[in-house]
Amino acid sequence: MAKRIDVSGLHVYYGDFLAVEDVSMTIEPRSVTAFIGSSGCGKSTFLRTLNRMHEVTPGARVQGKVLLDDQDVYGSEVDPVAVRREVGMVFQRPNPFPTMSIYDNVIAGAKLNNQRLNKSAADDLVERSLRGANLWEEVKDRLGRPGAGLSGGQQQRLCIARAIAVEPSVLLMDEPCSALDPISTLAIEDLISELKENYTIVIVTHNMQQAARVSDVTAFFNLAGTGKPGKLIEMGETNKIFTKPEKKETENYITGRFG
Amino acid sequence: MTTTDPSTTAHVPRGKRRIGDVVFANSARGSGILILVILAGVAAFLVAQSFDSLTANTANFLTTSEWDANTREAPAFGVLALAFGTVLGAAIALVLATPVAIGIALFIVYYAPRRIAAVLGYLVDLLAAIPSVVYGLWGIGWLVVQLAPFYTWLETYFGWFPLFAGPVSTTGRTMLSAGIVLAVMILPIITAMSRDVFLQVPQSHREAALALGATRWEMIRMAVIPFGRPGIIGGAMLGLGRALGETMAVAMILSPSLVVSWFLLQSGNQTIAAHIALQYPEATGYGVSALIAAGLVLFAITLLVNMAARFVVSRRKEFA
Numbered sequence: 001m002a003k004r005i006d007v008s009g010l011h012v013y014y015g016d017f018l019a020v021e022d023v024s025m026t027i028e029p030r031s032v033t034a035f036i037g038s039s040g041c042g043k044s045t046f047l048r049t050l051n052r053m054h055e056v057t058p059g060a061r062v063q064g065k066v067l068l069d070d071q072d073v074y075g076s077e078v079d080p081v082a083v084r085r086e087v088g089m090v091f092q093r094p095n096p097f098p099t100m101s102i103y104d105n106v107i108a109g110a111k112l113n114n115q116r117l118n119k120s121a122a123d124d125l126v127e128r129s130l131r132g133a134n135l136w137e138e139v140k141d142r143l144g145r146p147g148a149g150l151s152g153g154q155q156q157r158l159c160i161a162r163a164i165a166v167e168p169s170v171l172l173m174d175e176p177c178s179a180l181d182p183i184s185t186l187a188i189e190d191l192i193s194e195l196k197e198n199y200t201i202v203i204v205t206h207n208m209q210q211a212a213r214v215s216d217v218t219a220f221f222n223l224a225g226t227g228k229p230g231k232l233i234e235m236g237e238t239n240k241i242f243t244k245p246e247k248k249e250t251e252n253y254i255t256g257r258f259g
Numbered sequence: 260m261t262t263t264d265p266s267t268t269a270h271v272p273r274g275k276r277r278i279g280d281v282v283f284a285n286s287a288r289g290s291g292i293l294i295l296v297i298l299a300g301v302a303a304f305l306v307a308q309s310f311d312s313l314t315a316n317t318a319n320f321l322t323t324s325e326w327d328a329n330t331r332e333a334p335a336f337g338v339l340a341l342a343f344g345t346v347l348g349a350a351i352a353l354v355l356a357t358p359v360a361i362g363i364a365l366f367i368v369y370y371a372p373r374r375i376a377a378v379l380g381y382l383v384d385l386l387a388a389i390p391s392v393v394y395g396l397w398g399i400g401w402l403v404v405q406l407a408p409f410y411t412w413l414e415t416y417f418g419w420f421p422l423f424a425g426p427v428s429t430t431g432r433t434m435l436s437a438g439i440v441l442a443v444m445i446l447p448i449i450t451a452m453s454r455d456v457f458l459q460v461p462q463s464h465r466e467a468a469l470a471l472g473a474t475r476w477e478m479i480r481m482a483v484i485p486f487g488r489p490g491i492i493g494g495a496m497l498g499l500g501r502a503l504g505e506t507m508a509v510a511m512i513l514s515p516s517l518v519v520s521w522f523l524l525q526s527g528n529q530t531i532a533a534h535i536a537l538q539y540p541e542a543t544g545y546g547v548s549a550l551i552a553a554g555l556v557l558f559a560i561t562l563l564v565n566m567a568a569r570f571v572v573s574r575r576k577e578f579a
């Protein structure tokens with residue numbers, strides 16, 4: 001079930017380098033939140049702290065608090081592995097496991113939780129997840145074929161199917177369409193709109209129209225200056241951010257005027 | 260066997276041909292052809308030189324185990340026990356070395372702190388630099404002595420298992436000892452190859468697994484091992500090639516007898532390479548030619564093993 005994310009006073013460091021400074025925000029369940037902002041302002045960095053994926057990077061660490069409903073994501077007794085099962089992630093480049101079939105890709109994560117997944121339950125899960133990712137019709141006759149043999153857009157939807165097969169409550173997507181053509185991009189955007197019925201979705205995008213099309217809430221990040229950390233400048237209803245933002249910086253970015 | 264396929268060298272488009280390209284293409288093609296010529300030359304030599312004794316042989320070369328070749332009258336010899344010993348020794352080595360090598364490689368790449376990883380990698384590479392005579396000396400002077408009581412223990416508790424049936428060799432100079440020494444010898448190559456492929460596993464695959472909620476070990480099983488499989492098989496194949504042909508260490512450790520025996524703890528067995536090395540100085544009559552025939556069999560086994568491994572690697576290529 002979709003969960004609320006509550007971030008307060010979050011700083012993210014790479015070693016001594018402060019990459020993101022003092023972010024506080026609330027992300028509502030069953031909504032799509034878009035992160036926009038110029039390159040290098042820490043959108044990916046911040047996104048990865050929401051499911052503790054930043055811990056994979058040597059030297060990366062955080063200060064501050066992230067709550068998933070009422071659970072502290074960074075609590076000392078909390079296992080990052082459990083957090084990632086709850087908060088799924090889709091990456092910029094489609095990354096299906098190249099050695100696995102389409103079928104095995106979809107159940108890869110689910111198998112971790114449940115080693116003894118029986119055949120019919122697995123079949124159901126695969127169909128349900130692929131349908132959920134709008135991919136079922138295209139691949140149902142070749143589930144045994146390698147996942148890497150699909151087109152880029154199909155691969156990305158396969159990755160989404162793989163992520164939702166774990167039944168997370170939140171889905172994080174870091175520029176999920178930036179490697180895709182316009183048709184595949186639309187397919188994914190439609191999918192995002194459907195998925196928000198059941199998940200909390202956070203998407204990073206450089207595509208303003210995309211943010212305007214799919215998101216309910218938009219958060220604008222910016223750098224305080226070169227070499228300075230990234231900051232959350234403004235967050236609000238997408239409509240409002242794109243029509244009458246409160247901050248000058250936001251307006252400049254949205255209208256394409258910089259500096 | 261690594262052969263460069265000469266047909267893959269440059270289809271230079273028509274038009275201006277640069278002198279550097281021409282020289283490079285031709286020298287690459289030349290090296291490719293040279294390798295084929297050497298391979299064919301060795302095979303031709305083995306066939307031609309063994310022809311003499313094989314036609315005079317009164318026993319079936321492939322199905323007998325005795326070796327009565329040092330004569331001009333009615334030689335009777337066969338390669339069965341030797342071929343069996345060769346494959347058995349190499350198989351033991353492979354079975355022992357591969358899991359350890361994968362473990363070391365995983366430890367170096369994913370678990371060890373950087374400094375320890377570097378030292379460990381260096382030590383493993385050093386293992387490869389030790390000459391095989393030294394391994395032989397170590398094997399016979401130290402290892403077999405240590406192993407003998409362990410073999411007795413194995414026989415006491417696991418003697419019911421056919422491979423470990425007694426009577427145990429009291430000297431420890433058994434096929435299992437030879438296999439263990441061979442395992443140590445092939446460990447570095449398998450480790451190095453595995454480590455190299457593990458280092459190449461794309462970050463995106465590893466992150467894909469971790470983002471699904473995989474633990475580090477699950478990530479390794481899901482993303483690293485499957486990706487690295489061709490490299491592991493390649494390393495194992497190279498190791499197997501070395502184990503099949505290894506001469507000195509085996510010749511020193513085994514107390515040979517020409518029987519087909521599955522009993523790893525009993526003395527007996529011999530490998531082709533060690534047999535050739537030990538017999539060659541005393542070979543008379545058809546002896547030399549017969550040994551060359553044994554060499555031909557070793558050559559064929561190595562070739563077959565390599566082709567089988569290549570088949571295994573390529574079979575799942577569409578998934579790689």
Ligand SMILES: Nc1ncnc2c1ncn2[C@@H]1O[C@H](COP(=O)(O)OP(=O)(O)OP(=O)(O)O)[C@@H](O)[C@H]1O
Pocket residue numbers: 014017019037038039040041042043044045046057230
């Ligand atoms: N692994 C890392 N180690 C050190 N610094 C990093 C690392 N990853 C990112 N950074 C730094 O952190 C800052 C934020 O980077 P991040 O990738 O989060 O930006 P982004 O907003 O996602 O940019 P883009 O829109 O280009 O994806 C940058 O200054 C970057 O150089």
Ligand SMILES: [Mg+2]
Pocket residue numbers: 043044045174
């Ligand atoms: Mg980014």
